[in-house]
Amino acid sequence: MSGLFISFEGGEGGGKSTQVAKLAAWLEAQGQALLVTRQPGGTAYGKRIRELILTPNADEQLSSRAELFLYLADRAHHVDTVIRPALNEGYIVLCDRYTDSTLAYQGYGRQLNVAELQLLNDLATQYLKPDHTFWFDLDPQVGLTRIQVRAGLDRLEQEAAIFHDRVRNGYATLAAADPERWVRVDAAQNPDVIFTFLCHQLTQWCPQLRL
Numbered sequence: 001m002s003g004l005f006i007s008f009e010g011g012e013g014g015g016k017s018t019q020v021a022k023l024a025a026w027l028e029a030q031g032q033a034l035l036v037t038r039q040p041g042g043t044a045y046g047k048r049i050r051e052l053i054l055t056p057n058a059d060e061q062l063s064s065r066a067e068l069f070l071y072l073a074d075r076a077h078h079v080d081t082v083i084r085p086a087l088n089e090g091y092i093v094l095c096d097r098y099t100d101s102t103l104a105y106q107g108y109g110r111q112l113n114v115a116e117l118q119l120l121n122d123l124a125t126q127y128l129k130p131d132h133t134f135w136f137d138l139d140p141q142v143g144l145t146r147i148q149v150r151a152g153l154d155r156l157e158q159e160a161a162i163f164h165d166r167v168r169n170g171y172a173t174l175a176a177a178d179p180e181r182w183v184r185v186d187a188a189q190n191p192d193v194i195f196t197f198l199c200h201q202l203t204q205w206c207p208q209l210r211l
Contacts, residue, residue, distance in 0.1 A: 003087035004205060005128070007098040010136030011167050012157050013143030014187040015194070019136075020096050022195050023202070027092060030209060035086040038096035040074035042082055049074040054154035062155070064110040068117070071102055076124040084128060092206070098130060100174055105156065108170025109163050132205060134198065135175050138187035140164035 008016040017038075024036045041050035053062070053070050075098075086093050099121040107114035140161060147157055175182035183201055185194060203209045 002090045004092045005087055005130045006093065007095045007100065007130040007133045008136065009097060009100045009104070009133055009171060010187060011138060011140055011143050011164055013146035014136035014138045015191060016136040017096055018191065019194060019198060020094050023198055024094060026199060033089065033091045035091045035093045037082055037093065039078055039098055039101070040071060042078045045077055046074045054156065056155050056158060064106065064112060068102065068106045068112065072120055072124045075099070079125045079128055099125060100133060103174055104167050104170040109167040130181065133182050134185050135171055135182055136185045136187040137171065140168055142188065
Protein backbone atom coordinates (compact mmCIF):
# COMPACT_ATOMS: atom_id res chain seq x y z
CA MET A 1 0.00 0.00 0.00
CA SER A 2 1.32 3.42 -0.96
CA GLY A 3 -1.03 5.68 1.01
CA LEU A 4 -0.57 7.24 4.45
CA PHE A 5 -2.86 6.20 7.32
CA ILE A 6 -3.23 8.63 10.23
CA SER A 7 -5.56 8.00 13.16
CA PHE A 8 -6.81 10.51 15.73
CA GLU A 9 -7.41 9.36 19.29
CA GLY A 10 -8.33 10.82 22.65
CA GLY A 11 -10.98 11.21 25.32
CA GLU A 12 -14.13 13.28 25.24
CA GLY A 13 -13.99 16.99 24.45
CA GLY A 14 -10.42 17.00 23.17
CA GLY A 15 -11.26 18.71 19.88
CA LYS A 16 -9.85 16.04 17.58
CA SER A 17 -12.85 16.00 15.23
CA THR A 18 -12.54 19.76 14.73
CA GLN A 19 -8.85 19.40 13.90
CA VAL A 20 -9.52 16.54 11.48
CA ALA A 21 -11.86 18.84 9.54
CA LYS A 22 -9.31 21.67 9.50
CA LEU A 23 -6.52 19.36 8.36
CA ALA A 24 -8.75 17.96 5.62
CA ALA A 25 -9.38 21.45 4.24
CA TRP A 26 -5.64 22.22 4.36
CA LEU A 27 -4.72 18.99 2.56
CA GLU A 28 -7.43 19.38 -0.07
CA ALA A 29 -6.25 22.92 -0.80
CA GLN A 30 -2.86 21.39 -1.67
CA GLY A 31 -4.43 18.90 -4.04
CA GLN A 32 -3.85 15.79 -1.93
CA ALA A 33 -5.84 12.63 -2.60
CA LEU A 34 -7.65 12.40 0.71
CA LEU A 35 -10.13 10.25 2.60
CA VAL A 36 -11.64 11.53 5.85
CA THR A 37 -13.57 8.93 7.83
CA ARG A 38 -14.40 7.80 11.36
CA GLN A 39 -15.14 4.80 13.53
CA PRO A 40 -17.78 3.87 14.12
CA GLY A 41 -19.84 5.36 11.31
CA GLY A 42 -17.59 5.46 8.27
CA THR A 43 -19.99 3.37 6.14
CA ALA A 44 -23.75 3.05 5.76
CA TYR A 45 -23.71 -0.04 7.98
CA GLY A 46 -21.36 1.76 10.35
CA LYS A 47 -23.79 4.63 10.83
CA ARG A 48 -26.43 2.17 12.01
CA ILE A 49 -23.94 0.48 14.32
CA ARG A 50 -22.86 3.87 15.69
CA GLU A 51 -26.44 4.66 16.59
CA LEU A 52 -26.85 1.31 18.35
CA ILE A 53 -23.69 1.84 20.39
CA LEU A 54 -23.98 5.48 21.36
CA THR A 55 -27.72 6.09 21.81
CA PRO A 56 -28.65 5.92 25.52
CA ASN A 57 -31.33 3.38 26.36
CA ALA A 58 -32.84 3.61 29.83
CA ASP A 59 -34.74 0.33 29.34
CA GLU A 60 -31.78 -1.91 28.49
CA GLN A 61 -28.07 -1.60 29.17
CA LEU A 62 -25.71 -2.78 26.45
CA SER A 63 -23.21 -5.28 27.84
CA SER A 64 -19.51 -4.50 27.56
CA ARG A 65 -18.83 -7.53 25.36
CA ALA A 66 -21.75 -6.77 23.05
CA GLU A 67 -20.51 -3.19 22.74
CA LEU A 68 -17.04 -4.51 21.85
CA PHE A 69 -18.28 -6.77 19.06
CA LEU A 70 -20.39 -4.01 17.54
CA TYR A 71 -17.25 -1.88 17.29
CA LEU A 72 -15.34 -4.78 15.75
CA ALA A 73 -18.07 -5.46 13.19
CA ASP A 74 -18.00 -1.80 12.14
CA ARG A 75 -14.20 -1.88 11.94
CA ALA A 76 -13.97 -5.02 9.80
CA HIS A 77 -16.44 -3.70 7.23
CA HIS A 78 -14.90 -0.22 7.30
CA VAL A 79 -11.36 -1.49 6.68
CA ASP A 80 -12.42 -3.88 3.92
CA THR A 81 -14.63 -1.47 1.99
CA VAL A 82 -13.22 1.99 2.69
CA ILE A 83 -9.81 2.33 4.34
CA ARG A 84 -7.75 -0.37 2.63
CA PRO A 85 -9.01 0.46 -0.89
CA ALA A 86 -8.16 4.15 -0.33
CA LEU A 87 -4.66 3.32 0.88
CA ASN A 88 -4.16 1.05 -2.12
CA GLU A 89 -4.98 4.03 -4.33
CA GLY A 90 -2.36 6.16 -2.57
CA TYR A 91 -4.72 8.32 -0.52
CA ILE A 92 -3.92 10.05 2.74
CA VAL A 93 -6.48 8.60 5.17
CA LEU A 94 -7.50 10.60 8.24
CA CYS A 95 -9.53 8.40 10.59
CA ASP A 96 -11.28 9.81 13.66
CA ARG A 97 -10.77 6.88 16.08
CA TYR A 98 -9.50 3.42 15.18
CA THR A 99 -8.25 0.31 17.01
CA ASP A 100 -6.66 2.21 19.89
CA SER A 101 -10.08 3.53 20.92
CA THR A 102 -11.15 -0.05 21.56
CA LEU A 103 -8.06 -0.71 23.66
CA ALA A 104 -8.52 2.51 25.64
CA TYR A 105 -12.31 2.45 26.10
CA GLN A 106 -13.22 -1.23 26.18
CA GLY A 107 -9.86 -2.43 27.49
CA TYR A 108 -8.82 0.11 30.08
CA GLY A 109 -12.20 1.84 30.51
CA ARG A 110 -14.44 -1.25 30.63
CA GLN A 111 -11.56 -3.34 32.02
CA LEU A 112 -11.79 -6.09 29.42
CA ASN A 113 -8.64 -8.09 28.66
CA VAL A 114 -6.38 -5.81 26.61
CA ALA A 115 -4.30 -8.64 25.14
CA GLU A 116 -7.45 -10.35 23.87
CA LEU A 117 -8.69 -7.06 22.42
CA GLN A 118 -5.44 -6.64 20.51
CA LEU A 119 -5.96 -10.05 18.93
CA LEU A 120 -9.55 -9.20 18.02
CA ASN A 121 -8.45 -5.89 16.51
CA ASP A 122 -5.91 -7.74 14.38
CA LEU A 123 -8.61 -10.14 13.22
CA ALA A 124 -11.03 -7.32 12.37
CA THR A 125 -8.43 -5.26 10.48
CA GLN A 126 -6.28 -8.05 9.06
CA TYR A 127 -3.34 -6.38 10.84
CA LEU A 128 -3.83 -2.95 9.27
CA LYS A 129 -2.30 -0.38 11.64
CA PRO A 130 -2.00 3.40 11.31
CA ASP A 131 1.31 4.83 10.18
CA HIS A 132 0.91 7.61 12.74
CA THR A 133 -1.50 8.36 15.58
CA PHE A 134 -2.27 11.76 17.09
CA TRP A 135 -3.35 11.46 20.73
CA PHE A 136 -5.35 14.48 21.92
CA ASP A 137 -4.52 14.38 25.61
CA LEU A 138 -6.72 16.37 27.98
CA ASP A 139 -7.74 16.21 31.64
CA PRO A 140 -11.06 14.29 31.49
CA GLN A 141 -12.78 16.79 33.77
CA VAL A 142 -11.88 19.60 31.39
CA GLY A 143 -13.10 17.62 28.41
CA LEU A 144 -16.38 16.65 30.07
CA THR A 145 -16.96 20.28 31.02
CA ARG A 146 -16.46 21.30 27.40
CA ILE A 147 -19.12 18.92 26.09
CA GLN A 148 -21.81 19.89 28.61
CA VAL A 149 -23.06 22.50 26.13
CA ARG A 150 -24.16 19.73 23.73
CA ALA A 151 -27.86 19.02 23.39
CA GLY A 152 -27.56 15.41 24.53
CA LEU A 153 -24.65 13.30 25.70
CA ASP A 154 -24.13 9.81 24.27
CA ARG A 155 -23.64 6.61 26.29
CA LEU A 156 -19.88 6.96 26.61
CA GLU A 157 -19.99 10.65 27.40
CA GLN A 158 -22.40 9.85 30.25
CA GLU A 159 -19.98 7.41 31.92
CA ALA A 160 -18.64 8.18 35.41
CA ALA A 161 -15.48 10.24 35.85
CA ILE A 162 -13.48 7.19 36.96
CA PHE A 163 -14.19 5.53 33.61
CA HIS A 164 -12.80 8.52 31.72
CA ASP A 165 -9.76 8.58 33.99
CA ARG A 166 -9.07 4.95 33.12
CA VAL A 167 -9.44 5.74 29.42
CA ARG A 168 -6.87 8.53 29.65
CA ASN A 169 -4.46 6.31 31.55
CA GLY A 170 -4.98 3.66 28.90
CA TYR A 171 -4.04 6.04 26.14
CA ALA A 172 -0.92 7.05 28.06
CA THR A 173 0.07 3.38 28.39
CA LEU A 174 -0.50 2.70 24.69
CA ALA A 175 1.45 5.77 23.61
CA ALA A 176 4.40 4.91 25.86
CA ALA A 177 4.55 1.41 24.39
CA ASP A 178 4.83 2.62 20.78
CA PRO A 179 6.47 6.08 20.73
CA GLU A 180 7.45 5.81 17.05
CA ARG A 181 3.78 5.81 16.01
CA TRP A 182 2.18 8.03 18.63
CA VAL A 183 2.34 11.82 18.78
CA ARG A 184 0.90 13.41 21.91
CA VAL A 185 -1.09 16.61 21.37
CA ASP A 186 -1.70 18.89 24.33
CA ALA A 187 -5.43 19.39 23.76
CA ALA A 188 -5.62 22.13 26.40
CA GLN A 189 -3.84 24.51 24.01
CA ASN A 190 -5.46 27.08 21.73
CA PRO A 191 -6.97 25.32 18.66
CA ASP A 192 -4.88 27.44 16.27
CA VAL A 193 -1.70 26.40 18.08
CA ILE A 194 -2.76 22.76 17.84
CA PHE A 195 -3.51 23.08 14.13
CA THR A 196 -0.09 24.59 13.42
CA PHE A 197 1.55 21.76 15.36
CA LEU A 198 -0.36 19.13 13.39
CA CYS A 199 0.54 20.74 10.07
CA HIS A 200 4.22 20.75 11.00
CA GLN A 201 4.00 17.06 11.85
CA LEU A 202 2.37 16.26 8.53
CA THR A 203 5.06 18.09 6.58
CA GLN A 204 7.62 15.79 8.20
CA TRP A 205 5.75 12.74 6.99
CA CYS A 206 4.82 14.20 3.59
CA PRO A 207 7.62 16.41 2.21
CA GLN A 208 5.40 17.55 -0.66
CA LEU A 209 3.18 19.50 1.75
CA ARG A 210 3.63 23.26 2.23
CA LEU A 211 2.98 25.24 5.37
